[in-house]
Amino acid sequence: MTDRFFIFGAGYSGKAFARANRGDAAIAGTTRSAEKFDQLRQIGIEPLLFDGADLPRETAHVLRETTHLIVSIAPGDTGDPVLALAREVITKQTPRLRWIGYLSTVGVYGDHQGAWVDEEGDCRPVSKRSIQRLAAENEWLALGQETGLPVAILRLSGIYGPGRNAFVNLANGTAKRLIKPNQVFNRIHCDDIAGALWHLAARNLGGVFNVTDNEPAPPQDVVSYAAKLMGVEPPPEIPFASAQLSPMARSFYGENKRVSNAAIKAAGYDFQFPDYRSAFDHMWATDTWNGAGDADARSAIRAD
Secondary structure, X not given: OOOEEEEEOOOHHHXXXXXXXXXXXXXXEEEOOHHHHHHHHHOOOEEEEOOOOOXXXXXXXXXXXXXXXXXXXOOEOOEOOOHHHHHHHHHHHOOOOOEEEEEEEHHHHOOOOOOEEOOOXXXXXXXXXXXXXXXXXXXXXXXXXXXXXXXXXXXXXXXXXXXXXXXXXXXHOOOOEEEOOOOOEOEEEHXXXXXXXXXXXXXXXOEEEEEOOOOOEOHHHHHHHHHHHHOOOOOOEEEHHHOOOOHHHHHHOXXXXXEOOHHHHHOOOOOOOOOHHHHHHHHHHHOOOOOOOOHHHHOOOOOO
């Protein structure tokens, strides 16, 4: 019987998941706007509406046939909008459901002053958005315990890929090389988010997994490497203390940690792009860095 995947929030990561479909799995995904329906259909996603509150009849009908559920919608001040539907719809009206994947963030760890953290480490989120993510994680895991369904929490680091990377920022003039001593970030290519989801779903594996690259690195090094591949001069170095940044951008630099991906590797997943250099080399060589034709990819909004 055909597997049927349902993605709540078929955005950048959800579309990467659909593009990685190599079998005959059916994939449906929600968006807030019917204007995005054609874009989703082109990559093999049956488009459905969900505004974060009401579940249209057609969306609910497709959900009832779902075998694997992926949640990629951020919680808000009133909590996780999908969790609000979970007990009423997901657990009572989806008899074929056998796995749930929830996309979270390594931001739930907070600041560890550059130390390594893994899934057993302390979660001490600082930002409001990360506090909300951790609360949602715990509720999804509790739902899994109540229902006996495996729930996989994927804690993602800074997401990049075609259309969302340092090449794009260099090309449009927004790239910066901010220098904050000893600051590092992990990253994850969207294709490895997709790969990890397919790997965990195929095996009905639950648990908490850091989905992040091997190499936490200073952000200015990433910009310099992209500039070298492009054959352009990197932007000048700017001391972090004097940089003009939005409150959200500055908050990213308030957290410094090295995130381990040992658990997802132990579960059998091999990264396609274990570090930013291998990914940038590939995107530049294949001319896929600009994400042509994908409006979501071109929106270079950093995910935490």
